Amino acid sequence: MNKLMEQPTNNLTNERINRDLLAPVLTTSWRFYVVVAISGAIVAWALFAWGWQLYHGIGVSGKRRPEFWSLYITNFVFWIGISHAGTLISAILRVTGAEWRRPVTRCSEAITVFALMIGAMFPIIHLGRAWLFYWLIPYPNERLLWPNYRSPLMWDFFAINTYLTGSLIYLYLPLIPDLALVRDKARGWRRGLYSVLSLGWRGTQTQWQRLEKAVSIMAVIIIPVAVSVHTIVSWDFAMTLNPMWNSTIFGPYFVVGAIFSGIAALILAMSVLRRVLDLEDYIQPKHFNYLALLLLTMSLLWFYFTFAEYLTVWYANEPAEMAVFWSKVWGPYSPFFYTMVCCCFVIPVPILAFKKLRRIPLITLASALICVGMWLERFLIIVPTLAAPRLPFNWRGYSTTWVELSITAGTFAYFVLLYALFTKFFPIVAVWEFKEGLRHEAKARARSEAVPVAAD
Amino acid sequence: MRERICVIFDEPEEARRAVQRLLEAGVNPADVTVMSSEPHLEAGEFIPETRRTLIGYFSLAGGVLGAIAGLSLVYFTSHAYPIVTGGMPLVPPLTTGIVMYEMAALGAIFFALARMLWEARLPRWRAVREDYTAELADGGVLISIKSGGEVGQEILREAGGREVPS
Numbered sequence: 001m002n003k004l005m006e007q008p009t010n011n012l013t014n015e016r017i018n019r020d021l022l023a024p025v026l027t028t029s030w031r032f033y034v035v036v037a038i039s040g041a042i043v044a045w046a047l048f049a050w051g052w053q054l055y056h057g058i059g060v061s062g063k064r065r066p067e068f069w070s071l072y073i074t075n076f077v078f079w080i081g082i083s084h085a086g087t088l089i090s091a092i093l094r095v096t097g098a099e100w101r102r103p104v105t106r107c108s109e110a111i112t113v114f115a116l117m118i119g120a121m122f123p124i125i126h127l128g129r130a131w132l133f134y135w136l137i138p139y140p141n142e143r144l145l146w147p148n149y150r151s152p153l154m155w156d157f158f159a160i161n162t163y164l165t166g167s168l169i170y171l172y173l174p175l176i177p178d179l180a181l182v183r184d185k186a187r188g189w190r191r192g193l194y195s196v197l198s199l200g201w202r203g204t205q206t207q208w209q210r211l212e213k214a215v216s217i218m219a220v221i222i223i224p225v226a227v228s229v230h231t232i233v234s235w236d237f238a239m240t241l242n243p244m245w246n247s248t249i250f251g252p253y254f255v256v257g258a259i260f261s262g263i264a265a266l267i268l269a270m271s272v273l274r275r276v277l278d279l280e281d282y283i284q285p286k287h288f289n290y291l292a293l294l295l296l297t298m299s300l301l302w303f304y305f306t307f308a309e310y311l312t313v314w315y316a317n318e319p320a321e322m323a324v325f326w327s328k329v330w331g332p333y334s335p336f337f338y339t340m341v342c343c344c345f346v347i348p349v350p351i352l353a354f355k356k357l358r359r360i361p362l363i364t365l366a367s368a369l370i371c372v373g374m375w376l377e378r379f380l381i382i383v384p385t386l387a388a389p390r391l392p393f394n395w396r397g398y399s400t401t402w403v404e405l406s407i408t409a410g411t412f413a414y415f416v417l418l419y420a421l422f423t424k425f426f427p428i429v430a431v432w433e434f435k436e437g438l439r440h441e442a443k444a445r446a447r448s449e450a451v452p453v454a455a456d
Numbered sequence: 457m458r459e460r461i462c463v464i465f466d467e468p469e470e471a472r473r474a475v476q477r478l479l480e481a482g483v484n485p486a487d488v489t490v491m492s493s494e495p496h497l498e499a500g501e502f503i504p505e506t507r508r509t510l511i512g513y514f515s516l517a518g519g520v521l522g523a524i525a526g527l528s529l530v531y532f533t534s535h536a537y538p539i540v541t542g543g544m545p546l547v548p549p550l551t552t553g554i555v556m557y558e559m560a561a562l563g564a565i566f567f568a569l570a571r572m573l574w575e576a577r578l579p580r581w582r583a584v585r586e587d588y589t590a591e592l593a594d595g596g597v598l599i600s601i602k603s604g605g606e607v608g609q610e611i612l613r614e615a616g617g618r619e620v621p622s
Contacts, residue, residue: 014595138529146533150551158526158558166565173572181493184590199579202588205502207576208495213511214572218565221515225561232554435494 012281012438018185021431024277024423025182026190031276032424039417046410049403050125058128062401066394067386071404072126075411077378078261079119080160080233081254082371085262086112087167088226089294091219100290102437103282106430107273108266109171114418115265116164118411123156125407152235159232163225170218173211176201177432230258242385243321244313253305260298260344261374264367267291269419271364273428282429285360292363295370296352303345306377323388332397333384336376343373461609462600463617464591468496471597474615475502478601478608487602493592502597507575514571515564522563526556589620 024032053060063070086108093101124133136157138147147154180201183194201207234254237245247253267288274283310329313321328337348366351357383398422428465471471490478488490502530552538546573579587600599617601608613619 018593138533144537146537149530149534149555150548155551155554155558158555162558162562162565165562169565169569173569176578177493181593183584184493184593195581195584199573200581200584201578202489202583203491203493203592204576205490206505207578208492209501209505210509210511210572210576212495213509214568217511217515217568221561221564221568225558228554228557228561432494439494 014435017431017435017438018181020279021282021427021429021434022182022185025425025427026185028424032420035420036417039413039420042413043410043417046407046413049406049410053125053128053403053407054130060401061404061407062399063404064396066389066396067383067398069126069382069386070398071379071400071408072122074375074379074382075408076119076122076126077233077254077382078375079115079122079411079415080230081258081261081374081378082265083112083115083119083163083167083262084226084230084255084258085115085266086110087163087170087222088112088259089263089266091170091222091226094215094219095223098290099437099440100287102433103279103284103429104266104270104287104291105433106171106174106426107269107283107428109167110419110422110426110428111262111265111269112167113164113171114415114422116160116167117418118415120160120164121411123153152232152239155232156236159225159229163222163229166218166222166225170215170222173215173218174430174433175426176211177203177208178427178430181431182427227255230254237381237385243318243324243388243390244309244385245381247309247312249305249308253309256298256301256305257374257377260295260302261371263291263295263298264370264374267295267363267367268371271360271367273423277423277428279429282434288360288363289358292352292358292366295363295367296349299345299348299352299370306341320388320390323392324384327384327388328380331384333380336380340373340376340380343369344377345373460587460600460602461612462587462589462598462620463612464589464620465597465599465615465617466595467616468492468597470616471599472502474599474612474617477611477615478599479503481607481611483601483608489587489600489602491588491592491598491600493595496597509575511568511571511575515568518567519560519564521567523556523560525563526559527552529559530555591620 061070061072063072090101090105090108090112093105123136124130127133136147136154147157176198179194179198180203183191183198186194231251231254234250238247238250240246270283270287270291274280310325313325327333347369351362351366387398388395463474465474475488475490479485485503485506488503496502531547534546577583589598592598598620599612601612609619
């Protein structure tokens with residue numbers, strides 16, 4: 001039997017599952033404080049950089065004509081893409097009844113919520129005058145002025161808010177029974193906190209039935225919303241007539257890239273969690289194996305879309321498009337381009353395709369490379385096009401500043417911080433879902449063992 | 457006579473049989489509450505459900521209302537201050553469709569959530585103090601009967617349950 005498919009779940013008793021999965025919530029290790037301190041310090045530095053930008057003006061970020069969209073919008077697209085890890089993958093696995101999803105769903109749903117929160121910050125940071133962001137919100141005002149609903153930026157507002165709201169609810173609903181579990185196990189102020197958060201859940205038959213129904217419905221609703229979000233983000237670019245942006249396949253290309261980077265981020269998170277929180281018996285090699293196969297599929301799909309995109313541009317040979325094309329393939333951005341291809345395709349595909357190489361450390365390495373590659377892909381979509389617009393008098397090479405880099409680094413640290421806090425306050429593996437899965441597994445095993453007896 | 461009896465069973469099957477016997481003995485199904493920290497729904501219901509869930513219909517209605525809200529938002533606000541669009545429509549169907557789509561999803565999500573909470577009778581913090589035991593966290597199925605009397609108590613004990621303070 002393939003080692004990846006081994007199932008060391010037989011010795012997991014109810015008590016042990018509760019103890020193991022609630023341990024990070026009920027006890028605090030020194031590692032938590034270290035993570036919080038380091039990530040908190042980086043976030044504090046990023047806040048200082050943002051304050052600097054607010055005080056001195058957006059020019060300190062390195063954004064100037066013609067690159068009005070640079071790292072902030074790169075980060076925006078990247079994080080919105082990462083958000084596809086969770087709710088979309090969790091919803092698809094739930095709708096298709098994939099039993100192996102159970103230990104993975106919550107950690108992926110949490111990624112979605114935090115990645116969306118971080119992604120949604122970037123348009124505000126990018127505005128420069130961040131205090132005016134509320135102009136984007138459609139609200140009655142004395143001048144009867146409303147946002148332009150024909151603008152893709154406005155669609156972003158609706159799509160991201162819908163996805164964030166839906167993802168928060170989709171994360172919270174299956175969390176309620178586990179919050180009740182923590183309530184029953186906790187003492188002192190924690191008991192009070194979890195009593196409020198669990199809404200008085202008792203786990204009656206009606207409550208379970210309604211919860212499962214609601215979660216199923218949410219799963220069905222959230223899939224098209226997730227697809228729409230990244231499609232709409234792609235339309236921020238595709239609706240313009242800029243070289244290498246005005247493409248009909250940008251929607252699916254972005255969605256594929258988002259799911260690709262999302263799965264990679266999920267694998268990275270799982271890899272860290274199982275080590276740091278001692279969850280080896282719950283997040284098992286088989287979960288990495290299944291996700292690695294999914295990642296392989298997405299890597300091939302991503303390459304197919306990238307190839308199709310570049311081929312059509314090259315074949316058409318339109319001068320403005322070719323200027324951007326050559327800047328990526330042979331010009332100043334080519335190191336990034338080839339790094340992206342290596343990180344997203346050349347290195348991960350053999351790792352993920354060959355069973356002998358498909359081991360947790362290598363899968364994690366491939367996922368880390370994919371995250372880097374996908375960030376570069378977002379950068380390469382945005383910056384080279386803006387650096388070489390249709391009128392050549394305006395061309396300029398892009399250079400960044402410490403402000404932009406600090407804020408970028410800060411958002412990665414912020415993600416780690418939020419995730420660490422989440423694992424501190426909530427069980428990162430859905431306890432009741434995991435137990436339910438074990439019961440289903442035991443029943444299926446009993447049924448399969450009973451078949452030959454019946455045949456005798 | 458005690459008003460409420462709470463009995464915990466280690467095995468869901470035992471609990472299922474006990475509920476069956478309670479109902480056969482004439483205990484009102486509305487007086488029986490079955491609780492657990494896991495769903496245990498795969499083998500059917502403990503108590504026959506009399507009310508169908510309307511979460512799906514509410515979600516659908518929420519979707520329709522959301523779409524109408526999206527259309528209204530775009531249409532009325534665009535007409536409140538009609539900007540010059542150079543002969544293009546003020547409310548183009550394709551772009552309005554995107555706003556309607558997102559609002560429909562939002563409406564469906566909110567209505568499904570609201571209906572779910574309503575049907576599951578949440579939030580209801582007081583119920584935990586009245587009719588529940590934290591022992592459930594370690595597994596098992598809790599059966600609570602309201603005004604079941606001596607008969608109910610006897611049946612539950614015979615069925616292998618362990619009485620717990622609620």
